[in-house]
Amino acid sequence: MIGRSGSGVGALLGTALLLAGSAAAQEPRDSLTEPALVEVQLGRIASQTLQVYRNGSDILLPLAAFLDMVEIRYQPTITGGIAATLQPSGLRLVIDPVDDSITFGRQRIPLGPEQRRRPDGELYLSSLVLGKILGIDFLVNWSELEIAVLNPSPLPLAKRLAREAARARGLNGGDGVEPELALGLERPRWNGLAIDYSILAPNRNPLSNGAFATSMGLDVLGGSFELGVSALGQGQSRTDASWTGVWRRSRWITQLRLGDGFSTGPRTRTVRGFSITNAPFLRPAVLGQATFAGRLGPGWQIEAYRGGRLIAFDSVNALGQFSIDAPIQYGENPVDFVAYGPFGEVREFQRTYRVVTDVLPNRRVEYGAALGACRTRECRSTANLDLRYGITPRLTIGSGMELFGRDSLPNLFHPYLSLSGTIANAWGVQLEGVSKAVLRGGLRFEPSTDLSVSAEFNHFATGVIAPILTPTGRRNQFTLESFLRPIQASTLYLSGSFDRIESTSGNNTSGR
Secondary structure (H helix, E strand, O other), X not given: OHHHHHHHHHHHHHHHHHHHHHHHHHOOHHHHOEEEEEEEEEOOOEEEEEEEEEEOOEEEEEHHHHHHHHOOOEEEOOOOOEEEEEOOOOEEEEEOOOOOEEEEOOEEEXXXXXXXXXXXXXXXXXXXXXXXXXXXXXXXXXXXXXXXEOOOOOOHHHHHHHHHHHHHHHHHOOOOOOOOOOOOOXXXXXXXXXXXXXXXXXXXXXXXXXXXXXXXXXXXXXXXXXXXXXXXXXXXXXXXXXXXXEOOOOOOOOEEEXXXXXXXXXXXXXXXXXXXXXXXXXXXXXXXXXXXXXXXXXXXXXXXXEOOEEEEEEEOOOOOEEEEEEEEEOEEEEEEEEEEOOOOOEEEEEEEEEEOOOOOOOOOEEEEEEEEEEOOOOOOEEEEEEEEEEOOOOEEEEEEEEEEEOOOOOOEEEEEEEEEEEOOOOEEEEEEEEOOOEEEEEEEEEEEOOEEEEEEEEEEOOOOOOOOOOOOOEEEEEEEEEEEOOOOOOOOOEEEEEEEEEEOOEEEEEEO
C-alpha cells in the first residue's frame, strides 16, 4: 500500500514537471527580453534616454518615443498599434501589435513575435525592422549603455537642423568677398583715348554703297567726351559730339550732358542741346523688397530661393500665416518657395513678382529736363520736363510735359500724367494720359514664369496735324498677348496675340 502510494506521488510529480516544461516551452520568446535604460544618440545632433528591451543581438525600441524624438508624426490605432506617415515620400506605415506583418506603403514586411513587445500598453519594435523602414543603422554599445544612429540624415529632425544651419550660413554669412583694393573716383582734366571704327564695302560699287562709322572717346575736364562720324548714304554723313559729367553721390544733379544725345522722359528722342537729371547713371539692380504672404499649417517653415540661392525664410505664426520680405529687381522676379512641415512634410511652389522698368524706390523723387534742336525732320526744336515719385514700394506716379517747335506746322504741347507699378505680386498696371496724344491703359497677370497674360488699350487723339507721339490716322488699338509653358522648365511653350486697330479709314484685326 505504501509502495503504491509512493508510486502515485512520483507519477503526480512527474506529470507536474512535464506540464511546467510544456508551459515554459509555450511561453512567448519576448518574455525572455531584458529591459534596460540606454542613451539613444542621433549622430551628434540629439540624444535621449529611453527604456529598451534586449533580445540577443537585437534591441526593441519604444516606437512612439522614438518617433517623437526624430519628429515623425504618428497616431495610435484602435488596436493599440501606431500609424505614421513618412515625409516627404508620403508613405504610410501601420504597425499592429497583433498582426504578423507591417504595412509600409504597398509593402508587407513580415514581423515575428520576437520583433515586437507591448508591455503596459506601449509598443516596442525591433531596431532591425525600424532601421530598414527609415533607412538608418543602429550601433549598440551595451558596456556604455549607448545606442547610436550612424546615419541620421534621412530623419526629419536631421533635415530640419541641416536647413537651419544652411540658412545661417547663407543669410548671415553674406558673400564673404571683399576687394583687396578700392580706388576712389578720379576726375583728370585730360586722360585716355579710345577709338572704335567699322567699314562696310559691298562687292558692287563699294565707294557709293559702302558705309562706315567711327567714334572716339576720352576724359576731358572730369567728364567723358565722345565724337562720332557715320555715313548716311548717298555721300552724306552725320557727326555727333557730346560731353557727359556724372556725380554719383550728388543729391540734386547726377548727370549733365552737353551736345548730341537723347532727351529725358518716357519717350526719348535724339536732340542737340543739353539734358540734366538726378537719376542714377547706373541704376542699382535691387529695387527694394516685396512681401510674399500666404497660409500654411501650424509649425511650418518656408524658404525663398531665387536662382538656386536662399534669399529669405520665415516661420508661420499661431494662425499658420507666413510673410516673407524678399529683395526684388527690375524685370521678372521668379521666387521658388519650399515649405517644410513639423514632421518632414515638403511643399514646393513658385511666385513671380514683376517690376516695370519705370518704378522708383519708395518715396524717391527723380526729375529730368532736356532742351535743344531736333535731329530729325519732324520738328525744329524740342524740350521736355519729367518728374516722378515713388508713392509706395509698388506704385510710381509721373508727370511732365513735351514741347515740339515746328517751322510751317503748329507747335505741339503735350502735358502728361502716368501711374505704373504692381497692385499685387502677380498683377501689373500701367496708366498714362498724354494731352492731345493718347490715353493708355495696360494690365498684366503673371503668377509665374510659365504663365502670363497682358492686355493694353490705347485711345489716340484725332485732329492733330502731323502728330509726333502717335501714329497718323489711328483712333483705337487693343492688344492681347498670352504665354503658357505647360511643362515647367521645358522648351515647349504656347504663345498668342490678338490686335484690333481702329483707324479713321476703317478697322483692322490681326492675331497669331
